[in-house]
Amino acid sequence: MKLFRLAALLAATVLLSACDRQPGILSDAAYRQRVEEDLSSRRDLLARCGALETLDDPSLTPRESEALRFLYAYMPLGDAVNFPGDYFRDNVRQCERVRAEMPWGERIPAMVYRHFVLPVRVNNEDLDRARFVFYDELRDRVRGLSMADAILEVNHWCHEKAVYTPTDSRTSAPLAMVRTAAGRCGEESTLLVTALRSVGIPARQVYTPRWAHTDDNHAWVEAWADGQWHFLGACEPEPVLDLGWFNAPASRAMLLHTNVFGRYEGPEQVMRRTELLTEINITDNYAPTASATVRVVDAEGAPVAGACVEYKVYNYAEFYSIATQTTDREGCASLIAGCGDALVWASKGDRFGMAKVSFGRQTEATVALDHRQGDAFRTELCIIPPAESGELPPVSDAQRAENTRRMIAEDSIRNAYTATFRTPAQGEAFARRHGLDPARTSALIVEAKGNYAAVEELLAAAVAAGKGERALALLESVSKKDLHDTPREIFEDHLYGTEGDAATVMNPRVGQELLSAYRGYLRKAIPADMAAAWRDDPQRLVAWCRDSLRLDAARNLRLVPIRPIGVWESRLADPTSRDLFFVAACRSLDIPAWRDGVTGKVRYRLDGREYDVDFETPQPAATDYGTLCLRYTPSVAVSDPRYYAHFTLSRLEGGRMKLLEFDEAATWSGSFRRGVRLEAGDYVLVSGTRLAGGEVLAEIRLFTVGKEATTEVDLILPEDRRPNEIRGTFDPEVGYSTAGGAIGSLHEAVGGGICVVGILGAGEEPTNHALNDIAAVRESLERLGTPILLLFESEENARRYVAADFPSLPSTVVFGTDTTGEVRRRIASGADLKRDDLPVIAVTDPFGRILYISSGYTIGLGERLVKELSTL
Numbered sequence: 001m002k003l004f005r006l007a008a009l010l011a012a013t014v015l016l017s018a019c020d021r022q023p024g025i026l027s028d029a030a031y032r033q034r035v036e037e038d039l040s041s042r043r044d045l046l047a048r049c050g051a052l053e054t055l056d057d058p059s060l061t062p063r064e065s066e067a068l069r070f071l072y073a074y075m076p077l078g079d080a081v082n083f084p085g086d087y088f089r090d091n092v093r094q095c096e097r098v099r100a101e102m103p104w105g106e107r108i109p110a111m112v113y114r115h116f117v118l119p120v121r122v123n124n125e126d127l128d129r130a131r132f133v134f135y136d137e138l139r140d141r142v143r144g145l146s147m148a149d150a151i152l153e154v155n156h157w158c159h160e161k162a163v164y165t166p167t168d169s170r171t172s173a174p175l176a177m178v179r180t181a182a183g184r185c186g187e188e189s190t191l192l193v194t195a196l197r198s199v200g201i202p203a204r205q206v207y208t209p210r211w212a213h214t215d216d217n218h219a220w221v222e223a224w225a226d227g228q229w230h231f232l233g234a235c236e237p238e239p240v241l242d243l244g245w246f247n248a249p250a251s252r253a254m255l256l257h258t259n260v261f262g263r264y265e266g267p268e269q270v271m272r273r274t275e276l277l278t279e280i281n282i283t284d285n286y287a288p289t290a291s292a293t294v295r296v297v298d299a300e301g302a303p304v305a306g307a308c309v310e311y312k313v314y315n316y317a318e319f320y321s322i323a324t325q326t327t328d329r330e331g332c333a334s335l336i337a338g339c340g341d342a343l344v345w346a347s348k349g350d351r352f353g354m355a356k357v358s359f360g361r362q363t364e365a366t367v368a369l370d371h372r373q374g375d376a377f378r379t380e381l382c383i384i385p386p387a388e389s390g391e392l393p394p395v396s397d398a399q400r401a402e403n404t405r406r407m408i409a410e411d412s413i414r415n416a417y418t419a420t421f422r423t424p425a426q427g428e429a430f431a432r433r434h435g436l437d438p439a440r441t442s443a444l445i446v447e448a449k450g451n452y453a454a455v456e457e458l459l460a461a462a463v464a465a466g467k468g469e470r471a472l473a474l475l476e477s478v479s480k481k482d483l484h485d486t487p488r489e490i491f492e493d494h495l496y497g498t499e500g501d502a503a504t505v506m507n508p509r510v511g512q513e514l515l516s517a518y519r520g521y522l523r524k525a526i527p528a529d530m531a532a533a534w535r536d537d538p539q540r541l542v543a544w545c546r547d548s549l550r551l552d553a554a555r556n557l558r559l560v561p562i563r564p565i566g567v568w569e570s571r572l573a574d575p576t577s578r579d580l581f582f583v584a585a586c587r588s589l590d591i592p593a594w595r596d597g598v599t600g601k602v603r604y605r606l607d608g609r610e611y612d613v614d615f616e617t618p619q620p621a622a623t624d625y626g627t628l629c630l631r632y633t634p635s636v637a638v639s640d641p642r643y644y645a646h647f648t649l650s651r652l653e654g655g656r657m658k659l660l661e662f663d664e665a666a667t668w669s670g671s672f673r674r675g676v677r678l679e680a681g682d683y684v685l686v687s688g689t690r691l692a693g694g695e696v697l698a699e700i701r702l703f704t705v706g707k708e709a710t711t712e713v714d715l716i717l718p719e720d721r722r723p724n725e726i727r728g729t730f731d732p733e734v735g736y737s738t739a740g741g742a743i744g745s746l747h748e749a750v751g752g753g754i755c756v757v758g759i760l761g762a763g764e765e766p767t768n769h770a771l772n773d774i775a776a777v778r779e780s781l782e783r784l785g786t787p788i789l790l791l792f793e794s795e796e797n798a799r800r801y802v803a804a805d806f807p808s809l810p811s812t813v814v815f816g817t818d819t820t821g822e823v824r825r826r827i828a829s830g831a832d833l834k835r836d837d838l839p840v841i842a843v844t845d846p847f848g849r850i851l852y853i854s855s856g857y858t859i860g861l862g863e864r865l866v867k868e869l870s871t872l
Contacts, residue, residue: 025066027110039073048570054085067092074262077556081566091120102200116202119261122190124559126173126514134198147225158235160410164765170512176485179450189219192234204258209322210315212254212385213694215859239399249857250286251390254338255322275554290360293334296327296346303331307348314696318648340386347655378701385694422452434463444475454488473502493517504592510583518564522588538604546615549573624680624707630672632715637867641668652682680707728850730830737817749789756788759824761838762801766857770839775808777862782810791818
């Protein structure tokens with residue numbers, strides 16, 4: 001070991017000497033030394049996955065060696081294990097090639113280059129070779145442009161490739177997203193960051209963990225041009241930088257941050273440092289901010305060092321942690337945040353406490369750990385988000401018109417590609433040719449989108465092998481995204497490797513990991529005697545995982561797990577990778593095993609009995625369960641509360657809340673009225689009502705579910721007892737174009753009763769959210785019968801609307817076009833809107849009075865409309 005350390009130090013000395021003779025990626029000697037220390041601390045882990053051979057490659061130039069040493073010092077272990085060293089060496093060389101070929105390459109400072117150009121990974125996406133593919137497509141397109149114009153051009157290219165659509169939380173690789181032509185904001189921003197870095201432009205993903213004024217979250221991109229960071233909406237081109245539909249929402253954010261791999265020493269506030277990354281606070285780039293210091297004390301008032309401090313906002317009916325810190329020796333932690341309210345939850349051991357902190361109005365707050373697990377109590381809170389602020393950069397009419405023209409052309413390019421995907425009729429024809437169920441088969445082939453060939457080849461081969469029905473069952477057991485980006489070979493590994501149950505044995509999916517072909521490998525790699533023992537008693541596999549795997553959570557990311565084959569070969573894991581490996585090993589040996597979707601616990605079945613897995617105990621312990629029933633009195637506004645919309649449950653563990661992830665379709669009447677089976681213990685029920693201005697009336701209730709007992713708890717949705725206000729007035733004597741092209745009268749559309757009038761920006765994310773929210777409450781809106789007139793902002797915008805994307809809108813919806821823009825102007829002026837960001841949605845009466853108004857990005861709009869209309 002001493003000789004190994006001496007060799008490592010000698011290598012580092014040689015590298016440092018070489019770097020001192022030429023400009024390097026690690027430009028500062030002290031910083032280089034710290035990187036070498038961090039790399040040395042994980043060398044034994046890297047040795048398990050063969051990474052040291054890559055680092056010692058004699059063909060590397062000094063700059064390439066520096067770059068690889070930096071990457072391996074801070075990359076998640078999952079990347080080091082899952083990918084060969086050649087992958088990272090090739091990416092480094094490509095990065096250096098681009099730096100030499102692009103006109104701005106030499107102008108980028110070393111610190112900016114190593115943190116925002118060099119890294120292959122953006123966040124938690126699946127890695128691929130996008131950097132090479134994207135550069136070939138983009139280099140000639142941007143070479144003659146300024147950096148600022150190149151950033152805009154790359155975003156136009158991204159818009160040609162993909163558009164927003166909701167998906168699950170696994171982040172597809174950039175190439176997979178291009179093949180699918182759609183993705184959520186986290187995937188769109190990963191695509192744009194990757195594309196920008198592929199042409200040598202520094203870029204980073206900006207993320208609001210959760211909005212404060214509405215539900216959901218968002219991600220976008222900041223790009224560096226000539227010494228300045230600018231922002232833009234990924235795959236949503238604008239004529240200029242620092243402009244997006246989210247300007248206004250971002251000004252109301254409590255926290256905006258980005259994760260930077262490595263030890264970052266930039267000017268932003270560092271919120272947290274880990275073995276892998278630096279989390280920096282960039283909220284003040286977008287919104288007024290203020291600092292607040294939280295002091296945590298015990299029940300006697302003495303400061304508590306080492307306490308966990310979580311800053312929470314109300315979002316999706318839970319108090320979600322947007323930042324987590326640890327108190328110093330004086331019991332203090334501080335945060336810079338938007339000027340609004342946050343719930344601060346502090347804990348240590350089984351003691352905890354909470355307090356509302358108003359940033360901008362309070363500079364200090366004290367939280368006492370005056371509760372312990374087992375306490376039962378309730379409290380009510382009124383949470384006020386930051387107010388809207390900020391200004392938009394100027395855009396000329398000519399710039400806007402040219403940008404619109406380009407976006408329409410880009411839509412055509414993307415639509416021409418998606419038109420090559422299989423249609424339902426083509427899917428049914430394939431099914432009939434192969435003797436498969438037409439409806440099931442067609443649904444899978446159509447959903448596969450750009451990956452349809454892999455699905456068709458799998459099914460055709462499976463039918464020939466007499467396994468057509470099992471192949472359908474396999475494909476139906478995975479997620480929609482798996483159909484989009486999983487190669488045929490991976491599906492075949494699981495199809496032909498077992499005869500067990502589709503859901504708990506054949507299914508390759510365990511959590512939110514990228515699917516991999518592990519089954520055939522593990523069946524051969526696990527010794528026969530060991531496999532027999534594990535089949536006989538899976539608890540022996542639990543013991544093997546506990547005794548044979550080296551856990552290192554600090555050097556890995558939860559959403560970047562080590563694949564099962566990598567765990568077996570390296571004997572390295574973090575808790576998530578260990579759980580995935582256990583289930584994968586069980587299923588490879590035909591043992592039913594799964595991860596519980598609500599609690600996240602790993603379970604297996606043996607001889608008809610189910611067992612919870614506890615890797616810390618040598619023997620399986622029986623888990624105690626009880627039943628929780630929620631009592632609720634239906635109201636006119638909310639007859640059946642929904643999970644994530646009106647309430648959530650969290651288990652209290654070690655003084656901290658862990659959300660129970662029930663299905664999104666779960667409702668009070670469907671699940672909680674009759675009772676749900678929960679592990680005995682302490683729980684937190686959060687419920688709330690979002691007001692029109694983004695404020696929240698919330699209730700927090702703590703209680704205990706006893707062993708083999710039924711616990712009844714009241715579910716209360718706090719009510720807004722303020723009378724309906726008139727938000728403004730407007731003259732409805734104005735025309736619009738009907739869907740058939742005729743001129744209609746808004747006054748006639750409003751008629752003699754209440755009406756909803758909206759102006760849409762088709763193809764834009766806020767409008768897509770609004771239409772999906774309206775569709776989600778279709779039955780309620782149809783029952784109310786209120787006319788809903790939705791107008792596109794222009795004829796050009798109307799052509800961007802794809803009706804097939806919104807098949808479930810209420811029958812009360814009528815479309816038209818605000819051809820002159822007069823409807824939008826009158827409503828915005830009448831309601832005295834500071835900004836009339838689309839969509840603008842108003843509830844009006846026959847006299848032109850505006851009873852409710854919403855502008856821009858708002859989640860839960862449908863629920864809000866139902867509530868407002870129910871009270872009128």
